[in-house]
Amino acid sequence: MSLQRVWRQYAPTIVLAVVVILLWELIVRVFNIERFLLPAPSAILANFTSNLDRLTHIGWFTTKEALGGFAIGCSLGILAAFVTARWTIINETILPFAIAANSVPILAFAPIVNNWFGVDNPLSKMVIVAVIVFFPMMINTLRGLTLVDRNALELMHSYAASEVEILLKLRVPNALPYMFQAFKLAAALSMIGAVVSEYFGGNRSALGVFITQEAALFRFESAWSAIIIACIVGITFYLVILFVERLVIPWHASFRTTEHG
């Protein structure tokens, strides 16, 4: 991709972001909005740059929790999907449960899980994140493994291919796009899960704890700075997955260009 094309692709997004921030600044100044309602972007930025060290420290603390939970939840979800896909009967019994469980607001359990593992223990946040991420990961992987084109499957049967070969050469590649869909969802969910479960208590150097504390002490600019950190981590996480996706499934429809090359 040429630089010019990258620019053309993302220019509207960047322009929109700049416009929103400028409008925000303008509105806060013109209407003289109280800073506990909405601080001006310039004020947030000033706070952000002067506290950068502390912010990166707490940001990294929470990011580790999110990453840990993501890794545990996704691995278990994928594992569960493979086991379930292997046996149709289990598949048909478990899927409705998984779908039901997926719509349970798991964050509501955060205070309970905090008690189980100790509020200070990062593991309590990882467990919450893992549980949140598990179900979409499992359901999507399972879909990918089982929703295989009929002819594509018959082709394999016509070669008398074994179940293992069908799994490796057909089901897994077919599941990859579904899995990346789930990874992207899980990336967003894991950051949200980690920060929000810290709202119910956690280590002093955790992002969620910091945000509640600063807000309670009327230091709104620094609460907002922490939120920015959370956004940056979330977006970076998402972009990393997008990048890996391009490497792993370059053949997928979402990357097709109409031109050559």
Place this chain on the structure above:
Amino acid sequence: MTENNSAVSIRNVTKIFNQGRPNEVVALEDISLEIQPNEFVSLIGPSGCGKSTLLRIIAELLQPTRGEVQVYGKTAHQARLDQDYGFVFQSATLYDWRTVAKNVQLPLEVMGFSREQRKQRASEMLKLVELEGFENHYPWQLSGGMQQRVSIARALSFNPKLLLMDEPFGALDEMTRERMNLELQRIWDRTQTTIVFVTHSIPEAVFLSSRVVLLSPRPGRITEILDIDLPMPRAWEVREDPHYFELVNHLRDTLRAIEGGVQ
């Protein structure tokens, strides 16, 4: 059951889908047909008469409700395990995640050919279907006709003893289709495989086949088996032969008559 050396031996095959349920469909009724080695047999008949179902039963992708199928003296099951079948579907059914060359190599991988052999076979086959230079393209970068040619190359790559083709040229334009007809005729002549071919096109069936089997609308039964006694191997000129026209017209009239019976 007597011993025989047919390539395909279909005996009293009946297929009923969803038997005993309200949506029961009798797709095929009492089909019996012997196909000799190196024959080219076309199945032709109205839409929904069970042509694809019959191909699937021969390849043991479906079980017949009654009757049995033997392939080179073996059960269809054994023939499948022996990897005797090359199947070409109506849609090309290429794997999106594989390049053209890798798609052609798929059966070779399953069948345990060495890397060298796979490469060599794939490039031979792609040459045969005139797709040299497209080895590293992905399926979506090819036209429908090119995709179908890849799927034919894939089916031929391991020299199957029996080639089953379900309307392989249905999606092609007239020009490409005629060229593919010539090509297939040449491939058949060279490889000496037995081919069972499903088509909607009467001229295509007559041009390619040694015999044409006409099926009636649901439930599919054999209405007529027509020997195509035109000289082999067939060249373009066959299509100007008066006898060719006779055969085409005869099939057209018969098909119209049996289709008229239900409409």
